[in-house]
Amino acid sequence: MRNLGVNKWIFAVASLLSSVAAWAEYNLNLQTPHTLLGQKIYDLHTIVTIICVIIFVGVFGFMFYAVFHHRKSVGHKAAQFHENTAVEVAWTLIPFVILIALAIPATGTLITMRDTTEADITIKATGYQWKWGYDYLKGEGASISFYSTLSTPRAQIDGDDVAGRQANPHYLLETDNNVVVPVGKKIRILTTAADVIHAWYVPALSVKQDAVPGFIRDTWFKAEQPGIYRGQCAELCGKQHGFMPIVVEVMTAEKYTAWVASQQTKAVAAKVDPDKNWTLAELKTQGEKVFGQNCAACHQATGMGVPGAFPALSGSKVVNGPQQDQIKLLLNGKQGTAMNSFKHLSDVELASVITYTRNSWSNHTGEAISSASIKAQR
Ligand SMILES: [Cu+2]
Numbered sequence: 312m313r314n315l316g317v318n319k320w321i322f323a324v325a326s327l328l329s330s331v332a333a334w335a336e337y338n339l340n341l342q343t344p345h346t347l348l349g350q351k352i353y354d355l356h357t358i359v360t361i362i363c364v365i366i367f368v369g370v371f372g373f374m375f376y377a378v379f380h381h382r383k384s385v386g387h388k389a390a391q392f393h394e395n396t397a398v399e400v401a402w403t404l405i406p407f408v409i410l411i412a413l414a415i416p417a418t419g420t421l422i423t424m425r426d427t428t429e430a431d432i433t434i435k436a437t438g439y440q441w442k443w444g445y446d447y448l449k450g451e452g453a454s455i456s457f458y459s460t461l462s463t464p465r466a467q468i469d470g471d472d473v474a475g476r477q478a479n480p481h482y483l484l485e486t487d488n489n490v491v492v493p494v495g496k497k498i499r500i501l502t503t504a505a506d507v508i509h510a511w512y513v514p515a516l517s518v519k520q521d522a523v524p525g526f527i528r529d530t531w532f533k534a535e536q537p538g539i540y541r542g543q544c545a546e547l548c549g550k551q552h553g554f555m556p557i558v559v560e561v562m563t564a565e566k567y568t569a570w571v572a573s574q575q576t577k578a579v580a581a582k583v584d585p586d587k588n589w590t591l592a593e594l595k596t597q598g599e600k601v602f603g604q605n606c607a608a609c610h611q612a613t614g615m616g617v618p619g620a621f622p623a624l625s626g627s628k629v630v631n632g633p634q635q636d637q638i639k640l641l642l643n644g645k646q647g648t649a650m651n652s653f654k655h656l657s658d659v660e661l662a663s664v665i666t667y668t669r670n671s672w673s674n675h676t677g678e679a680i681s682s683a684s685i686k687a688q689r
Pocket residue numbers: 438439508509510544545546547548552555
């Protein structure tokens with residue numbers, strides 16, 4: 312019987328050790344900061360932790376020493392006294408001094424964190440269920456604007472491509488459009504949200520700011536080296552909260568200027584598009600992409616939805632009914648349901664996604680929706 316007990320212990324220790332490899336992936340400390348302010352925050356955290364440990368060891372050490380040496384079994388008699396001015400002054404003053412000593416560097420750092428004045432570039436980050444929208448408002452690149460959605464393939468997430476997932480170092484931390492900024496410049500981020508509260512969080516840049524519907528909050532960072540810094544939405548915001556990453560790409564000034572130019576060319580190219588006459592096949596191909604990024608999370612790639620939560624679009628009366636009604640639903644959303652307005656999509660994107668739903672799965676309307684009819688109903 313005793314042997315069995317020992318075996319159990321060996322088993323427990325062995326299984327603990329075998330998971331050490333898995334632990335190695337987790338960090339106990341904050342991520343390495345890549346901004347000067349981040350370094351200050353990091354150091355402050357280290358100092359406060361050390362002071363806490365010293366106080367902990369001091370207080371508990373003294374307490375255990377007192378309990379052990381003055382125990383009844385060695386014949387110690389409790390001293391009976393009341394009020395000791397020296398002790399009372401000491402236990403008021405010492406914590407007071409410790410608090411002040413911590414408050415001075417903490418306040419300095421906090422004030423720097425909140426100082427968003429004199430930014431070189433201002434970018435608005437808007438949280439959506441479940442993606443981020445970015446509008447460059449001020450500084451080089453002003454008027455650039457795009458959406459940034461998760462780019463990890465659906466198959467890796469759903470477990471249909473486990474090998475792909477294991478080989479992907481940026482699983483759930485990659486986007487189709489990264490936030491691009493120049494190195495060494497003060498970047499001010501305004502945060503807000505279109506539906507529920509989200510939070511813009513990039514640990515290596517030491518920024519974390521709630522994005523609240525109806526409010527604008529701000530934060531800033533100044534990256535010291537070019538690189539790619541990854542973060543996530545940090546406010547539980549619904550079913551796909553874990554699927555709205557943030558990727559900040561810090562570039563040299565020259566590369567940034569080139570990026571700005573390429574974005575502006577792209578924007579001009581996109582503006583020409585609406586007048587183009589798209590064929591049904593072209594719209595469908597484009598629409599499948601738009602659907603994957605904006606609709607599949609709820610209505611599913613199979614068009615079958617999720618029974619009880621999200622209706623199937625395959626065989627839907629709305630999708631197979633008058634096109635005006637479906638356009639109206641997408642432009643306005645449906646109040647009180649998870650079906651939000653998609654009017655932030657362009658005319659072409661809406662025309663293509665509607666064409667896609669009307670000609671996929673069991674739907675065969677044969678209709679190509681023109682971007683002009685979206686424009687007319689806006
Ligand atoms: Cu979120």
